[in-house]
Amino acid sequence: MDFELTPEQIDIQRAAKEFAEKEIKPICDEYYKKERKYPFDTIKKAAKEGYIAAFIPEEYGGAGVGIFADNLIKEEVTKVDPGFSFALITHIGVEAILQHGTDEQKERYLPAVARGEEIWSYALTEPQGGSDVGGIMTSAREEGDYYVLNGTKTFITNAPIADHVVVIARTSPERYKGLSQIIVDAKDKGVAVNRLDILPGYTLNGTGEIGFNDVTVPKENLLGELNKGFYHAMDWLDWSRTWVGSWCLGIAEGAFNLAYNYANQRELFGEKIFNFQSLSYQLASLAAKIEAVKLLMYKASMMADRGIPNPKIRSMGKMLAAELAEEVASFAFTIYGGYAATTDYPVYRFWHAAKICQITEGTPQIHRELIGKRLSTF
Ligand SMILES: Cc1cc2nc3c(=O)[nH]c(=O)nc-3n(C[C@H](O)[C@H](O)[C@H](O)COP(=O)(O)OP(=O)(O)OC[C@H]3O[C@@H](n4cnc5c(N)ncnc54)[C@H](O)[C@@H]3O)c2cc1C
Numbered sequence: 001m002d003f004e005l006t007p008e009q010i011d012i013q014r015a016a017k018e019f020a021e022k023e024i025k026p027i028c029d030e031y032y033k034k035e036r037k038y039p040f041d042t043i044k045k046a047a048k049e050g051y052i053a054a055f056i057p058e059e060y061g062g063a064g065v066g067i068f069a070d071n072l073i074k075e076e077v078t079k080v081d082p083g084f085s086f087a088l089i090t091h092i093g094v095e096a097i098l099q100h101g102t103d104e105q106k107e108r109y110l111p112a113v114a115r116g117e118e119i120w121s122y123a124l125t126e127p128q129g130g131s132d133v134g135g136i137m138t139s140a141r142e143e144g145d146y147y148v149l150n151g152t153k154t155f156i157t158n159a160p161i162a163d164h165v166v167v168i169a170r171t172s173p174e175r176y177k178g179l180s181q182i183i184v185d186a187k188d189k190g191v192a193v194n195r196l197d198i199l200p201g202y203t204l205n206g207t208g209e210i211g212f213n214d215v216t217v218p219k220e221n222l223l224g225e226l227n228k229g230f231y232h233a234m235d236w237l238d239w240s241r242t243w244v245g246s247w248c249l250g251i252a253e254g255a256f257n258l259a260y261n262y263a264n265q266r267e268l269f270g271e272k273i274f275n276f277q278s279l280s281y282q283l284a285s286l287a288a289k290i291e292a293v294k295l296l297m298y299k300a301s302m303m304a305d306r307g308i309p310n311p312k313i314r315s316m317g318k319m320l321a322a323e324l325a326e327e328v329a330s331f332a333f334t335i336y337g338g339y340a341a342t343t344d345y346p347v348y349r350f351w352h353a354a355k356i357c358q359i360t361e362g363t364p365q366i367h368r369e370l371i372g373k374r375l376s377t378f
Contacts, residue, residue: 009069016073019049020080028081036203038161039087046088047116053091060110068305071246078250082353087204092157093122093166095239100224100232121162123153131366134176140169145219149212159208160195162186168229179229183221190215201352238311241318242301244361248321249297252290252328255350259332286328293324312374319367322357329354
């Protein structure tokens with residue numbers, strides 16, 4: 001078993017870290033206070049360096065580094081700022097094109113995403129319950145050469161700025177065998193987006209509700225097979241949970257860095273607060289947990305990269321990384337004392353992101369359900 005990254009992966013990791021330190025860190029604090037909108041300029045710069053959807057194969061204009069190295073980029077950028085890092089995830093749903101798209105769909109859609117010119121969303125969640133994918137009610141009625149979509153999706157990342165949305169919609173009454181995956185142009189007649197007011201530390205992407213009112217979509221926009229949408233969505237989650245898990249890991253590491261640095265800088269009772277054992281022991285425990293979760297997440301990403309299906313490992317990785325992110329961010333918040341409660345210090349952004357990462361791509365309860373159903377002896 002080899003625990004070393006390859007020289008190429010180390011280069012990618014180092015370059016992503018340098019990019020985040022140079023292009024994001026200096027503007028971050030002010031950006032959240034004054035701009036609080038999608039950072040298109042940073043996206044353009046990131047796309048130029050090949051950091052947007054770096055997994056897209058070179059034949060479609062991407063960097064072609066694979067899932068594992070793409071997740072390394074996400075982890076490094078997240079350490080600097082979770083919100084900017086998530087804003088670089090303009091490719092939500094594009095994974096499904098690589099998984100189940102036709103050659104024509106790949107050629108048509110992937111190059112613009114790789115260039116940072118298009119933003120995508122993946123719309124599963126509906127107001128009546130996100131955890132129950134089989135209960136999706138948004139309908140796609142067949143009419144000649146078209147599907148006609150009606151329904152509402154909510155909490156959709158990138159919705160206010162998306163060019164395309166991959167929608168999971170009902171094409172037949174059967175609970176699991178009646179859903180399909182369909183690409184919708186966000187500018188189509190009948191698509192209405194309502195931006196939701198999300199926690200300020202996680203606000204750059206824009207999260208929204210999307211209404212579909214008699215939206216007419218050509219049948220060629222079916223992504224994968226008719227009525228296999230539930231299973232295609234599970235495939236998509238199997239991949240997306242690796243990048244969300246990497247994001248969670250980056251939140252844990254970034255929050256740890258804040259706590260560690262602050263503890264070594266703040267002096268009380270005549271010495272650095274790091275010297276108080278009750279505090280350094282807690283940091284020691286968190287550092288050990290980060291190392292353990294990192295191994296699990298790297299295993300999950302590596303398996304996804306090699307095309308090895310293993311939803312149990314992906315669920316374990318995402319669940320533990322999210323719970324650790326919350327634990328570390330909460331600790332960092334405490335270490336900063338009263339300053340944590342101000343927006344002058346970045347720690348609140350890590351804390352907000354750590355709360356949100358519990359919910360996206362499956363709550364901790366849902367992951368325990370998924371893992372529980374797949375348990376066996378060691
Ligand atoms: C910032 C943000 C961005 C998001 N982005 C997207 C996106 O891009 N696309 C998308 O489709 N969705 C997105 N979501 C939605 C997210 O995936 C859902 O919020 C999540 O799946 C939970 O669904 P829900 O909010 O309807 O909660 P519910 O499903 O109503 O769950 C409520 C509670 O019940 C618990 N619960 C549910 N079922 C069980 C069970 N069987 N056993 C035990 N407990 C259970 C849950 O864990 C939760 O605590 C986003 C959410 C947020 C907050």
